[in-house]
Amino acid sequence: MDDRQTRQRVLDYLEAFYAGDVLRTLDCLDDEIDIITYAPVELFPHLGHKHGHGWVTGAIRTQQQRYSSRKYELRFMAVDGDKVATMQFLSLRKHDDDRVVHLESAEFFTFRAGLILMHRSFFDSFDFVQQLLGRDLTDAFAASVRDTMRR
Numbered sequence: 001m002d003d004r005q006t007r008q009r010v011l012d013y014l015e016a017f018y019a020g021d022v023l024r025t026l027d028c029l030d031d032e033i034d035i036i037t038y039a040p041v042e043l044f045p046h047l048g049h050k051h052g053h054g055w056v057t058g059a060i061r062t063q064q065q066r067y068s069s070r071k072y073e074l075r076f077m078a079v080d081g082d083k084v085a086t087m088q089f090l091s092l093r094k095h096d097d098d099r100v101v102h103l104e105s106a107e108f109f110t111f112r113a114g115l116i117l118m119h120r121s122f123f124d125s126f127d128f129v130q131q132l133l134g135r136d137l138t139d140a141f142a143a144s145v146r147d148t149m150r151r
Helices: 002-018 024-027 054-066 125-133 139-151
Strands: 029-038 049-053 067-080 084-095 101-114 117-121
Touching: 002 024, 002 067, 002 084, 002 101, 002 117, 024 029, 024 054, 029 054, 049 054, 054 067, 054 084
Parallel strands: 029 117
Antiparallel strands: 029 049, 067 084, 084 101, 101 117
8 A cells, every 4th residue: 555545544534533434434444453542531431542443433422422513624644654643623513512622633543454453642631621611620720739739
């Protein structure tokens, strides 16, 4: 698979995933897909380390339950053989209060036989939680640290 085909496979994956098309998403993945989304699993139990196709269906379903729309804008992509790095700007509209939350995500893909075998994802989970809650947690966190330091 050349760089052009690898690039297109990642584009197909992102488009299918954010469109909520499970079958098209799975078509891009190796059966032994190994996924790690670096985020606190206590807050985001559908993230963390996952293995196999079952994660995809659950992740898409969870996001569709929480967000009425999910959009991504690809800001950067680098392809080097079977390795791909991307940066996306995501916009998610919450079902419960119709607010739009934004985050940037860095994602890294490794391919085997033309399919995504490994997927790693990073985002600022603290900022994302603040947006989801609709309030700044920095002051509360700073006060908690000050209280701990005084003890």
